[in-house]
Amino acid sequence: MAKKQSILVIDDEEAIRRSLDRILTFEGYKVVLASNGTLGLNLALQEEPDLVLLDIKMPKMDGLEVLQTMIQQGTQAPVVMISGHGTVQTAVEATKLGAFEFLEKPLDRDRLLLVVRNALERKGLQDENRELRQEVSERHQMIGQNHMLNGLKERIDRVAPTNATVLICGESGTGKELMARRLHQMSGRRGRFVQVNCAAIPQDLIESELFGHVKGAFTGAVENQAGKFQLADKGTIFLDEIGDMTLKTQAKVLRALQESEIEPVGAGKTIAVDVRVISATNKRLEELISQGEFREDLYYRLNVVPLESVPLDLRRDDIPALIEHFAQRFAAENNLPQPDFSAHALKKLCQRTYKGNIRELKNLVERMAILGEDYVLDDDAANKALASPVDFGIYETLKEFKEDTERKFLIAKLRQFEGNISRTAEAIQTPRSNLYKKLEHYTINVERDLAD
Template sequence: MKTSFPTGMSVLIVDDEPGMRSFLNKALSKKFALVDTASTITQAEQMRSQGHYDLLIVDIRLPDRSGIEWHEALDDPDRQSDIIFMTGYADMDVAIKALRAGASDFIMKPFHLEQMMTAVDRCIERRLLKRENFMLKRELSHGKASSIIGRSDAMVEVKQVIERVAPTNAVVLIEGESGTGKELVARQLHHLSGRSGPFVPVNCGAIAPELLGSELFGHTAGSFTGAKSSREGLFSFASGGTIFLDEIGEMPMNMQTALLRVLEQRAIRPVGSEKEVAIDVRIVAATNRTLQEEVEAGHFRRDLFYRLNVLNILIPPLRARSEDIVELTHYFTMQIIKEMGMKEVIWSHEDLQVLQQHEWPGNIRELRNMIERCILLGKPPAEYWKVDTKESVPETSGYPLDWPLKEVEKQHVMQVVAAHDGNKSAAARDLGVSRKTLDRKFKEWADVTAPEQEE
């Protein structure tokens, strides 16, 4: 039984026999997106330093030095590549030495193609398992919900659109305010797509612009200061699956150009490499901005916008579907008490009514944080609001109705930062903005309130 792999895999064949290089090149081209060949260790190391290879197939006896002496590959602490050694000399001591040196497998020449393919399959299965483990740890650290809550007409329509577009490989753009659940929609698209690879979320606004290319596409050793070894990017980890580019509107212009090329060529080029690697990755993007306005303002490439906006899903804000708040409240309450090992919490009709009347500028994220605070402090939601029964207008104890919107925003941000004990990065994630945006806000407020210096 043959194993099928995502197309983002690469292999380098190192053998001084032209016939063997040609034979393996033809056989492995059916499984790998990139197959390169070299006749010496020197040539192979030069190629390896310019691009990533998942697998190295190396003859032990080569003109310049033995394959077992290829220390740059064997002693790589990150184990970027699996290695299969070949030899035409039946020497058990050499085989043992090769395996001790770090080889994944050892094959005697001449060999049957099926024997080589079995060894290749084992190596690639290990490589895929390593990628899956990496993404599993990343997924667990996020602790995301697995289903979309809401029975309002607006959410029923969103779910129907998801079901229609999920089975396709088309690019999807998700739009909505911060905290409305754009990542949850992206996860549902992936779940229903039937794609075998992982779901890889990337917050484009949370990664330093100078590092974004390396994070997405990977890099070669020495491509920039601190790049001591080659590394795969998140597009490679998403091979066969879905990559979710959140806050796409925060992406720098030079990276927009690089992403446009990926969409057109279906290939990535690691930073510092001259070679492109084919990918099989579905791209889902999201933004809390209106990208059409960003295009008109010259902040976003028009051609990239058209490539991303093939299928569009607009998620309504929570204030536009207040009928879903009761269901969301029960869901988050059960989720939180289970995570914390606490006793059952039952909210009163007054609590639920007050929650439904609130505007929720932070949307679902704000609702969940509010419920968590109420549970931790043992204080029901009704105690956070005072309702004017004459006009049925909710008023936060901290936000008087005569406050301007900018002051409400400032106080809300301050409360979220305080809830995270001053950790602005964590607060930025909850607020659905980049750390850079949060720092800019604080600077604006400091400039406004700073007293004038005396002469």
């Protein structure tokens, strides 16, 4: 059941307090009563009610003074002033100061409830917005102080409010999506941030995904459906993995960009949209162009402002801060105490290479937090985590995946048996000769690779 909303009534007249208490309690609100301004102010600050009903004319501390102090102290609750005969002028002033609304005595029950509902609704929206903003900005923070990253952040913040089309290039896991979200967040555009993963949508559906379709346009189109471009109206569309778009779709996207309008599949007419386009890729589009797989004219349209993400290898000084950030976030999101990584494990994390960039580092930190007993990472857990593949996405080919995994597996097992080839071979059930062959193939040196 939802928590009862609480209303604080501050009025020196007992009859008014009693009648408000009766009406509001009957409506299901939790009511707190205060018979003077000082008491009311204390309750407002301590109890954090959802709404305050505040009488203007009271002995000693009057309503206006209470209101001013509440605002100064940063109280979140909306305040509805109650004005008696002769204080309407003051009530109007109070709304200028920040009161939500005022009610005149004698109080009318229906108007009272209407104003109360409106005020609470606005408070709800404000709370939600505040939480959302905080959540968004925390989740999409770009952690790091490296000079290249700082330069990049500055560029992002400079282009964000311009509506310019941005193309983000860079290796996998380097924060391209994060950059796109920051661009939208700082853009001031009121619409939504809509993401399209061009690689994940089947090619025969991508046109309808992007531009929508009308009922009956194709088998399965049972209803009119808006496309991503329409959903992103007045906002931002993020075309991720743009290098994976077919030439046919590229032509349609080009047209949408040129004309600022789109044509839903089967509609036979176009719709104007106001969309800011950000695209991203980890492929070299120039190469795709020379191979005839990417349209040059589209490339120029998308690449008005190019931004390049920074590979983790070029900002290794940020690794400690990133570890701290991911550990903290993981703990907070899972309601766990923050893992206390050993100095040894931290050193290892800082020295390691990350082909999968920040994503690989993040996954590793989370894995360590889970594997570590009592969420304190010991070296054993670190070894286990380091010995297993972190993110399948970092591998391009099956061969690369198999070899990398096999190599890590062999090192971990050899470590377990302290470099003893016979015992290791026996444990992993392979002939010694084969293990030797593998060590040679992977250039694993027992002396060197097994030392910490």
